[in-house]
Structure formats: C-alpha cells, structure tokens
Amino acid sequence: MVNVIGLGYIGLPTALMMASHGVEVIGTDYNKELVATLNAGRTTFKEDGLDELFQDAVKAGIKFTTEYQVTDTYIVSVPTPYDKFSKKVDACYVVAAVKEVLKVCPKGATVVIESTVSPGTIEKYVRPVIEEHGFTIGEDLNLVHAPERIIPGNMVYELLHNNRTIGADDKAVGEKVKALYASFCQGEIVVTDIKTAEMTKVVENTFRAVNIAFANELAKICRHDNMDVYEIIKICNMHPRVNILQPGPGVGGHCISVDPWFLVGDYPSLTKVIWDAMKVNDSMPDFVLNRIYEIMKEKGMTDISRVGLYGLTYKENVDDMRESPTLQLLESQERHLAAGLKVYDPFIEKDVVKNQYHSLDEFLDAVDLVVIMVKHNEIKENMGKLAGKVVLDCHNICDLPGVYHI
Numbered sequence: 135m136v137n138v139i140g141l142g143y144i145g146l147p148t149a150l151m152m153a154s155h156g157v158e159v160i161g162t163d164y165n166k167e168l169v170a171t172l173n174a175g176r177t178t179f180k181e182d183g184l185d186e187l188f189q190d191a192v193k194a195g196i197k198f199t200t201e202y203q204v205t206d207t208y209i210v211s212v213p214t215p216y217d218k219f220s221k222k223v224d225a226c227y228v229v230a231a232v233k234e235v236l237k238v239c240p241k242g243a244t245v246v247i248e249s250t251v252s253p254g255t256i257e258k259y260v261r262p263v264i265e266e267h268g269f270t271i272g273e274d275l276n277l278v279h280a281p282e283r284i285i286p287g288n289m290v291y292e293l294l295h296n297n298r299t300i301g302a303d304d305k306a307v308g309e310k311v312k313a314l315y316a317s318f319c320q321g322e323i324v325v326t327d328i329k330t331a332e333m334t335k336v337v338e339n340t341f342r343a344v345n346i347a348f349a350n351e352l353a354k355i356c357r358h359d360n361m362d363v364y365e366i367i368k369i370c371n372m373h374p375r376v377n378i379l380q381p382g383p384g385v386g387g388h389c390i391s392v393d394p395w396f397l398v399g400d401y402p403s404l405t406k407v408i409w410d411a412m413k414v415n416d417s418m419p420d421f422v423l424n425r426i427y428e429i430m431k432e433k434g435m436t437d438i439s440r441v442g443l444y445g446l447t448y449k450e451n452v453d454d455m456r457e458s459p460t461l462q463l464l465e466s467q468e469r470h471l472a473a474g475l476k477v478y479d480p481f482i483e484k485d486v487v488k489n490q491y492h493s494l495d496e497f498l499d500a501v502d503l504v505v506i507m508v509k510h511n512e513i514k515e516n517m518g519k520l521a522g523k524v525v526l527d528c529h530n531i532c533d534l535p536g537v538y539h540i
C-alpha cells in the first residue's frame with residue numbers, strides 16, 4: 135500500500151492516478167478541511183479530467199485521512215517554498231513530513247520525496263533526520279527522490295505521458311520505485327542518483343525561467359525602440375536553431391518563479407544569468423503597470439478605477455493564484471498609491487482582492503481599459519465583448535484594431 139503525504143496540486147492527482155491503476159493508496163493530509171472535502175466526494179481544485187480520475191480512484195478504493203499509515207511505501211508531496219531572504223529552499227515541510235512518517239513506518243519501508251528540492255537538500259536535511267531516528271538508510275529504510283514535472287491545466291495527461299526521473303542510492307531500489315510509477319506512467323523513466331535527480335528538476339524550471347526572461351527582455355527592448363516583438367520572434371523562430379518563447383506580464387506559480395532561486399541561494403557567486411533572469415521576470419508586473427499609466431496618458435484617461443485586470447491566476451485555465459503576476463501588480467499599485475484597479479477571473483469564485491468582480495459582463499461594464507493578464511479560454515471566446523474598449527493585451531491573443539501590447 136502507498137501512503138501519499140500531502141494532497142495538494144501534485145499529491146492528489148498522483149494518489150488518484152496510482153489508485154485508478156490498481157495500486158492500493160491512502161492519501162494523508164494534515165489539512166482536516168481538505169480531507170473532509172475529499173471524503174465528501176469532492177475534489178479540491180479545478181483541473182481538466184480530475185473529477186473523472188477522482189471517481190475512478192474512489193471506485194478503486196482510495197481513502198483519505200489526516201493520519202499517517204503503517205505501510206511499506208510513502209510518497210511525500212508537500213510544499214517547498216524558498217526563503218525570500220537567503221533564496222535557499224525551505225525544506226521544513228519535507229522534514230516535518232518525514233519525521234511524522236518515521237513515527238509510524240516499519241523497518242524496510244521506502245520513502246519517496248516527490249517535492250522539488252535543490253541539489254543536496256535530501257543529503258543535508260532529510261538523511262540526518264532518519265539517522266537521528268536510529269535507522270540506517272539502505273538497511274532500515276530506503277530513500278528515493280522522484281520529482282514531478284506536470285503542468286497545471288494539463289496534469290492528468292502529463293501524469294500519464296511525461297518522462298520521469300527517479301533518484302536512488304541503490305539501483306535496485308530505484309528500479310522498484312520505477313515499477314510503481316510505471317503502473318500508470320507511459321513515458322520513459324530514468325533511474326539515477328538522488329542529487330542528480332534533485333538537480334535535473336531545478337535545472338528544467340530554471341531553463342524555462344531564463345528563456346522566458348529572454349523573451350521579456352526582448353519585449354522591453356522592442357517597446358523602447360518601437361519595434362514589434364511578436365513579429366520579430368516569429369521571424370527569428372523560422373531559423374532552424376532558434377526557438378524563442380513569448381513575452382508575458384510576469385511569471386508565477388509554485389515552480390518557475392520559485393525553483394531557480396534555489397540555485398541562486400546555494401551558488402550565489404555562480405548564478406549571474408539566473409539571478410538576472412529572475413529579476414527580469416519579477417520586473418514584468420511593474421512594466422505592465424507602467425504601460426497602463428502610459429496608455430492612460432495617451433488616451434487622456436485619469437481614473438485608475440476605470441482600468442480592469444482580466445485574470446488573477448498565474449496561468450490560463452487553472453485556479454492557482456500563487457505568486458501570480460496580477461497579485462504582484464496589485465501589490466505594486468498599492469505601493470504606488472494608485473489603488474483602485476478592478477479585477478476579474480472566472481476561476482476565482484471567492485473574494486480575494488479589492489474591487490473584484492464575478493461576472494465578465496459586469497466587469498467589462500465597469501471599465502474602459504482592459505488589461506489581459508491571463509489568456510483563459512473564456513476571454514478568447516468573448517473577444518467581441520472587448521470591442522469599443524481600450525485593450526492592453528499582455529499575451530498577443532486579441533486581434534481587435536488598436537490593441538496595445540507590452
């Protein structure tokens with residue numbers, strides 16, 4: 135039986151996927167409300183295909199609880215934020231979860247850390263906890279790292295199809311855990327050592343962050359000298375060895391805006407490109423705010439409360455707002471004493487910020503300048519409703535005449 139610890143954006147779909155592929159699974163989360171919701175037959179976030187997967191897993195017998203289980207395999211999928219000051223990974227959730235596992239796990243169990251951690255984190259923070267408990271790693275307990283790569287919005291498909299990495303001290307243990315993931319994963323599963331697995335996950339997200347920063351920097355250069363960044367990227371990408379990403383209003387979420395900092399925190403004198411890239415991405419919400427002021431000036435608009443931000447989440451068609459560019463921009467405008475921007479997101483039903491609307495039509499009635507911060511399908515399908523508005527399109531999805539870009 136597998137005990138999945140942490141039933142958030144990653145742990146829940148992983149637990150459901152395993153359960154619906156014949157693995158006996160019990161999911162544990164210390165959040166009582168979350169466990170009660172799951173036990174009442176409801177999922178805890180919106181994601182394509184998640185409800186169907188949930189039904190399959192429930193039929194297959196998955197259970198949800200706040201208690202850690204006595205079993206032979208644990209998968210730990212708890213948060214790994216970064217320390218805003220040192221930029222290093224904050225492993226406290228992982229360490230706390232492993233300590234709880236140690237209270238119940240029998241000798242011979244395998245503990246798989248799925249949470250994203252920087253290279254050396256398991257060595258530095260997790261191994262000592264196990265050794266202090268009196269267990270010899272490799273004899274009394276096996277330690278494995280299996281980082282997750284799925285993207286919110288396409289999690290169910292990617293869980294099935296992505297390639298995976300398993301890091302283990304011992305090849306045979308790695309192969310055993312590989313077989314567990316192969317119960318549902320159709321991608322290739324590479325077995326390597328723990329530190330290499332830790333590093334690959336962080337490097338993958340850093341690669342994305344640096345390349346997004348390059349596109350964002352191009353957008354700034356082009357804005358400065360009145361060139362069309364989208365046309366330029368389109369032409370450059372016709373080169374057989376060039377593949378530039380698209381610029382945007384900033385980067386959010388739990389991965390690309392966080393994980394590269396782990397490398398900066400651990401290797402401060404070796405990470406100039408990564409540091410600068412993160413700063414460029416972090417500067418984008420302010421860049422958008424300046425564009426708003428410029429456009430208002432050009433249009434003779436003086437009332438910031440007639441400006442509306444479309445989208446609160448960090449990416450399209452998900453309900454995850456963590457570190458989102460819109461939240462960053464709203465913080466900035468508070469600092470600039472320009473509070474008053476209106477906000478709407480079809481995926482956010484609760485009131486989370488000031489001046490938030492819950493209907494697209496009411497939101498559009500209340501504003502003259504619409505800033506497309508997130509390219510949800512809803513706005514793509516309702517582009518006609520923006521006719522007559524001033525539009526700042528941060529994703530180049532609106533083909534109405536006179537649209538402004540970042």
Ligand SMILES: NC(=O)c1ccc[n+]([C@@H]2O[C@H](COP(=O)([O-])OP(=O)(O)OC[C@H]3O[C@@H](n4cnc5c(N)ncnc54)[C@H](O)[C@@H]3O)[C@@H](O)[C@H]2O)c1
Pocket residue numbers: 139140141142143144145162163164165168211212213214227230231234248249250251282283284285286387388389
């Ligand atoms: N969200 C993503 O897109 C994504 C993608 C790939 C990897 N990751 C990584 O996966 C890990 C988990 O991220 P997430 O987005 O699922 O986080 P999350 O915040 O959505 O979920 C974590 C869950 O763990 C629970 N939890 C925390 N400590 C616990 C403990 N000691 N015992 C029991 N439950 C506990 C919390 O209540 C929460 O429900 C992180 O390391 C993250 O970097 C996330």
